[in-house]
Amino acid sequence: MSGPSSYQPQNAFLKWFEARLPIIGLVHSSFVAYPTPKNLNYWWTFGGILSFMLGVQIITGIVLVMHYTPHVDMAFDSVEHLMRDVNYGWLLRYLHSNGASMFFVAVYIHMFRGLYYGSYKEPREVLWILGVIIYLLMMATGFLGYTLPWGQMSFWGATVITNFFSAIPIVGETVVTWLWGGYAIGNPTLQRFFSLHYLLPFVIAGVVVLHVWALHVAGQGNPTGVEPKSSQDTVPFTPYATVKDSFMMVVFCIVFAWFVFYVPNYLGHADNYIPANPGVTPMHIVPEWYYLPFYAILRSIPDKLAGVIAMFSSILILVFLPWLDTSKVRSASYRPLYRVFFWIFVAACLGLGYLGSQAPEGIYVIAARILTAYYFIHFIIITPLLGLIETPKPLPNSISESVLKRSGAVAALLALLVGGATFLGSTPSALAQEKQEIHETPIPPRNTWSFAGPFGKFDQQQLQRGFKVYKEVCSTCHGLKFLSFRNLAEAGGPGFTEAQAAAIAADFKVQDGPNDQGDMFERDGRVGDAFPPPTTWKNEAQARQLYSGTVPPDMSVLAKARTYERGFPWFLLDIFTQFQEEGVDYIVALMKGYEPAPAGFTLPAGGNYNKYFPSNSIAMPPPLTDGLVDYTDGTKSTIEQQAKDVAAFLAWAAEPHMEARKRIGFQVMVFLVIFAGLMYFTKKKVWADVHGHA
Amino acid sequence: MSSAEPSRRDFLYIATGTVGAVGAAAVAWPLISQMNPDASTIAAGAPIDVDLGPIAEGQVIKVFWRSKPIFISHRTKKEIDEAKNVNVASLPDPQPDSARVKEGHDQWLVVIGICTHLGCIPLAHQGNYDGWFCPCHGSQYDSSGRIRQGPAPANLYIPPYAFLSDTKIRIG
Ligand code: FES
Numbered sequence: 001m002s003g004p005s006s007y008q009p010q011n012a013f014l015k016w017f018e019a020r021l022p023i024i025g026l027v028h029s030s031f032v033a034y035p036t037p038k039n040l041n042y043w044w045t046f047g048g049i050l051s052f053m054l055g056v057q058i059i060t061g062i063v064l065v066m067h068y069t070p071h072v073d074m075a076f077d078s079v080e081h082l083m084r085d086v087n088y089g090w091l092l093r094y095l096h097s098n099g100a101s102m103f104f105v106a107v108y109i110h111m112f113r114g115l116y117y118g119s120y121k122e123p124r125e126v127l128w129i130l131g132v133i134i135y136l137l138m139m140a141t142g143f144l145g146y147t148l149p150w151g152q153m154s155f156w157g158a159t160v161i162t163n164f165f166s167a168i169p170i171v172g173e174t175v176v177t178w179l180w181g182g183y184a185i186g187n188p189t190l191q192r193f194f195s196l197h198y199l200l201p202f203v204i205a206g207v208v209v210l211h212v213w214a215l216h217v218a219g220q221g222n223p224t225g226v227e228p229k230s231s232q233d234t235v236p237f238t239p240y241a242t243v244k245d246s247f248m249m250v251v252f253c254i255v256f257a258w259f260v261f262y263v264p265n266y267l268g269h270a271d272n273y274i275p276a277n278p279g280v281t282p283m284h285i286v287p288e289w290y291y292l293p294f295y296a297i298l299r300s301i302p303d304k305l306a307g308v309i310a311m312f313s314s315i316l317i318l319v320f321l322p323w324l325d326t327s328k329v330r331s332a333s334y335r336p337l338y339r340v341f342f343w344i345f346v347a348a349c350l351g352l353g354y355l356g357s358q359a360p361e362g363i364y365v366i367a368a369r370i371l372t373a374y375y376f377i378h379f380i381i382i383t384p385l386l387g388l389i390e391t392p393k394p395l396p397n398s399i400s401e402s403v404l405k406r407s408g409a410v411a412a413l414l415a416l417l418v419g420g421a422t423f424l425g426s427t428p429s430a431l432a433q434e435k436q437e438i439h440e441t442p443i444p445p446r447n448t449w450s451f452a453g454p455f456g457k458f459d460q461q462q463l464q465r466g467f468k469v470y471k472e473v474c475s476t477c478h479g480l481k482f483l484s485f486r487n488l489a490e491a492g493g494p495g496f497t498e499a500q501a502a503a504i505a506a507d508f509k510v511q512d513g514p515n516d517q518g519d520m521f522e523r524d525g526r527v528g529d530a531f532p533p534p535t536t537w538k539n540e541a542q543a544r545q546l547y548s549g550t551v552p553p554d555m556s557v558l559a560k561a562r563t564y565e566r567g568f569p570w571f572l573l574d575i576f577t578q579f580q581e582e583g584v585d586y587i588v589a590l591m592k593g594y595e596p597a598p599a600g601f602t603l604p605a606g607g608n609y610n611k612y613f614p615s616n617s618i619a620m621p622p623p624l625t626d627g628l629v630d631y632t633d634g635t636k637s638t639i640e641q642q643a644k645d646v647a648a649f650l651a652w653a654a655e656p657h658m659e660a661r662k663r664i665g666f667q668v669m670v671f672l673v674i675f676a677g678l679m680y681f682t683k684k685k686v687w688a689d690v691h692g693h694a
Numbered sequence: 695m696s697s698a699e700p701s702r703r704d705f706l707y708i709a710t711g712t713v714g715a716v717g718a719a720a721v722a723w724p725l726i727s728q729m730n731p732d733a734s735t736i737a738a739g740a741p742i743d744v745d746l747g748p749i750a751e752g753q754v755i756k757v758f759w760r761s762k763p764i765f766i767s768h769r770t771k772k773e774i775d776e777a778k779n780v781n782v783a784s785l786p787d788p789q790p791d792s793a794r795v796k797e798g799h800d801q802w803l804v805v806i807g808i809c810t811h812l813g814c815i816p817l818a819h820q821g822n823y824d825g826w827f828c829p830c831h832g833s834q835y836d837s838s839g840r841i842r843q844g845p846a847p848a849n850l851y852i853p854p855y856a857f858l859s860d861t862k863i864r865i866g
Contacts, residue, residue, distance in 0.1 A: 063728055085733040088724035486737050516748075528737035675717060678710040685703055 006033055030216055035234035036241045037222035038690055039399050043117075044220070046110040048245035049252050053103040054208065058201050060096040061145075068148065070194035072187045075150035076275040080482045080557065083657075090657045091664070094264040100142050101267045102256045104290035107135060115321075116342055118330030119221045125322040127214040130207055132318045137204045139315075142288060144197035150190065151272030152282050158185050158193070160285055167308040184278065224402045225330030226395055233399040235690055243686045247679040254672045261665025262454060262578045265560060270583065273561035273654075274553070283614065284359060292356030293349050297375065299360045300368035310372065317379050324379055326387030334393040338386050345378045441612050444564055444589030447644060449581050451651060454666065457659055458652050461633055463494035466649025469629050469642050471504075474555060477547070477620075480531040482556035483653055489527070492659035493652055502527050548606025550619040559583040559647065559654040583654070584647040586612065591643035594622040741866030743858065746802065754818040756807060759865045763807035763815055764853055765826075765839075766863075773824050773837035774800050780836070787849045791838045794849070796857055804863065805839040806853050811846035826850070 007028035069078040082089040120128035166172040181188030271282045301307035332339040355368040396402035450459040485505035488496040505525035513520035537543040543551040563582040589612040597609035607617030739760040777791040814830035821827030823836035833844030840849040855865040
C-alpha cells in the first residue's frame with residue numbers, strides 16, 4: 001500500500017503469479033518491508049490488537065450464528081441451548097461477549113493514544129476520521145449484538161436506544177416505527193438487528209483496510225511526533241513490529257482469558273439472564289460499560305432532543321479535532337500544558353462512565369452535568385486555546401536523537417491507573433451514605449461456597465441435597481426448563497449415576513404426543529427429557545391469577561439473573577477476587593429474609609414481607625421450614641442449610657459447565673503466561689541490535 | 695558474536711514458534727468440535743420402541759430414529775420366498791436374506807429407508823422386485839432391501855435393533 005513493491009520473487013511460479021496479481025508484493029510492502037519508526041512504545045501495539053480482536057469477534061460470531069435462532073420466542077432459549085448442549089458453546093459465547101468488551105478496551109486505549117500523541121494532526125486527518133467511523137460502527141455493532149440474546153437488558157436497551165430517534169422533530173415517531181418494523185420492539189426488530197449485526201463487522205473490516213491504507217500513506221506517527229528523516233529512524237515492520245505486536249497480543253489475551261474463564265458475566269448484566277418481557281422494565285437500565293460516558297451525557301441534559309444531540313455531538317466532535325487543535329506540536333511529551341489537560345480529560349471520561357452507571361439522582365446528576373460541560377469545553381475551548389498560549393518544549397531533531405525513555409509508557413500507564421482510581425476514590429463518601437438511604441433492602445450476607453474462586457468445584461453432596469429441595473419444594477411452582485434429567489448424571493454436576501438419573505426422570509410425568517389416535521398423553525420421564533413445567537399452573541395468566549399477579553420465574557438461570565449492587569470499590573475488586581456469587585448469596589438471603597412487616601409498612605394483598613426482596617413484598621410465602629426436606633446424608637435440615645443447598649444447586653443449574661470452564665481456564669492461563677514469557681525474550685532478541693545502536 | 699549465540703537464539707525462536715503453533719491448534723479444536731452433534735441431539739438419538747402389532751401383512755411403515763426414516767416391512771409369504779430364492783452370487787451386493795432379518799422373524803424386514811446411492815427415500819411396493827424403487831435415479835431394491843438394479847452401490851442398511859417380544863422391537 002505504499003508504492004511499488006521491492007518484493008522480487010525467486011520462484012518461477014510466484015514470478016508468473018506476481019506479474020498477474022501482485023498481492024504477495026502488496027503484503028510484503030505493507031507488512032514486511034514497511035518502515036516503522038523505531039521508537040514506538042507499547043501503546044502503538046493496540047492497532048494490531050484491534051485487528052486481532054476484530055478477527056476473534058468475526059470468527060466466534062460466525063460460529064454462534066450456527067446455533068442461534070433470531071426469533072423472539074426462541075432467541076433466549078437458543079442461547080441457553082448453546083451454553084449448555086453445544087460442544088464448547090459456553091466458551092464460544094463467553095469469548096464473543098467478553099471479546100466485545102475487550103475490543104472496546106483496546107479501542108479506547110488506541111484512541112487515547114491518538115489524543116496524547118496528536119496522531120490526528122496533519123497529514124493524518126483522514127486516517128483519524130476513518131478511525132472515528134470505525135468507532136461509530138463498533139458502537140452500532142455492539143448495541144445490535146447486545147439485543148440478540150433477547151434478555152431484559154437486550155429488550156429495554158433496544159427500546160431506549162431506538163427511541164433516541166423519536167427525538168427528531170416531526171418525523172421522529174415515523175422513523176422509530178420504521179426502525180422497529182412495528183409499533184414496538186418485536187420480532188421484525190430482532191430479525192433486522194440480527195441481519196445488521198452480521199453485516200456491520202464486515203463493513204468495519206472494510207473501513208479498517210482504508211484506515212491501514214491511509215496509515216501506510218502518511219506513515220506511522222511516533223512518541224516524539226517528529227517524522228522519520230532517514231532509514232536510521234525506522235526499522236522494517238517484520239520482524240520488529242510483528243514480534244512486538246504479537247507479544248502484546250499475548251499479554252492482552254491473558255486479560256481477555258481472565259474475564260472469559262473466571263468472571264465471564266462480570267461485564268454483562270444479571271438482568272439479561274431474564275427473558276425479555278415487554279411488560280416489565282428493569283429497575284435500572286444501564287447500557288454496556290463502553291457506552292456509559294455517552295449515556296451520562298445523554299441523561300445530564302434535561303431536554304430530550306438536546307440530550308440526544310449532545311450525545312451524538314460528543315462523538316462527532318472527534319471528527320473536527322484535527323482542526324480544533326491549533327498546536328503544531330504533535331506529541332504531548334513536548335506539550336507541558338496539554339499533557340495536564342489530557343489527563344484531566346481522561347479523568348472526566350472515566351468520571352462520566354462511572355456516573356452513567358449510577359441512578360440519575362441527586363448529586364450524580366449535578367456531577368454528570370459538570371463533566372458533560374467539561375467534556376465539550378475541552379474540545380471547543382481548551383484544545384484550540386492551548387495551541388495558542390502554550391510554549392512547547394524543544395523538539396528533537398530526529399527520532400534517533402530523541403532520548404525518549406521507555407519508562408514514559410510505564411509512567412503513563414501508572415498515571416492512568418492512579419488518575420482513575422483517585423477520581424473514583426474521591427467520589428465523596430457522602431454519596432455512599434446517601435445511597436445507603438436509598439437502599440431499602442440490606443446487602444445479602446456473603447456465604448462461603450465450594451465453587452467460588454479459580455479452582456472452585458461443586459460439592460456433589462450439596463447439589464444432591466439442593467436438588468431434593470428443588471424437587472420437593474420449589475418444583476411445584478418453579479420450572480427448570482433448560483435442564484434435562486440427563487444433566488444430573490453429567491460430569492461437573494451433582495454426580496448422580498445414569499441409573500439414578502433415569503429413576504429420577506421416571507418420577508416425573510412428561511407430556512408427550514400426539515399418539516396414533518391424535519391424543520396427547522402423559523408418560524414417565526426419560527433421561528433425555530427436559531424438566532417438565534410446574535403442575536400448579538398451566539400458563540402465565542393462570543399463574544398471575546393464583547399468585548397475586550406474579551409468575552413464578554423459571555429457575556434454570558436464576559442464580560445468574562439475580563444480583564445486588566456491589567458499590568465502589570467492591571465492583572472493581574470483584575474482577576481480581578473473581579467474586580461471582582452475588583446471585584446465590586441473594587437467593588440464600590431471600591430464603592431467610594422473611595420477617596413480620598415493620599410498623600408503617602403496608603403489605604399489599606397476597607404479599608409477604610421479605611427484607612431482601614427489592615420491593616419488600618414478595619408473593620411467594622416462606623418456602624422453607626426446619627426439617628421440611630428429609631436429608632438422607634445426615635446433614636441437619638435447617639432452613640439455612642436447605643437455602644444454601646438449593647442455591648448451590650441453582651448455581652450449577654445456571655452454569656453446568658462451570659467446573660470445565662475453570663479447569664480449562666487454568667490450563668489456558670498457564671499456557672498464555674509461558675507463551676508471553678517466550679514472546680518477551682524473542683522480542684528482546686529481535687530488537688537487541690536496534691537498541692544496541694540507539 | 696560467539697558460535698553459541700546463534701544456536702541459542704534459534705532455539706528460542708523455535709520454542710516460541712512451537713508453543714504458538716500448539717496454541718493455535720488448541721484454539722482450533724473448540725471451533726471444529728462445536729459443529730458435531732450437540733448433547734441434546736445425542737440424547738434425542740436414544741433407542742425407540744416400536745409396536746409391530748398394528749402392522750398388517752404386506753404393509754410397510756415408516757418410523758424415525760435419529761432423524762432417519764426406518765422402514766418396517768411385514769412381508770408376505772410371497773415376498774419372503776422371493777427374497778430367499780435368489781442366486782445370491784448374482785447380486786450386486788451379495789447377501790443372503792437370512793443375514794438381513796432376525797432369526798425366527800422372517801416376516802419382519804427392518805431397514806434404514808435411505809437410498810445408498812445419494813440419500814433419497816425409496817418408494818415401497820414399487821419397481822420390479824416387490825421391494826422399493828428410488829425415484830431420484832432409478833435404483834431398485836428387492837423385498838429384502840437388496841440393490842438389484844440402478845446406480846446404488848449397496849443394499850439398504852440395517853439399523854441396530856432387537857426383538858423385545860414377538861410384537862415389539864427396539865431400534866438403536
Ligand atoms: S438417490 Fe436413490 S437412485 Fe440416486
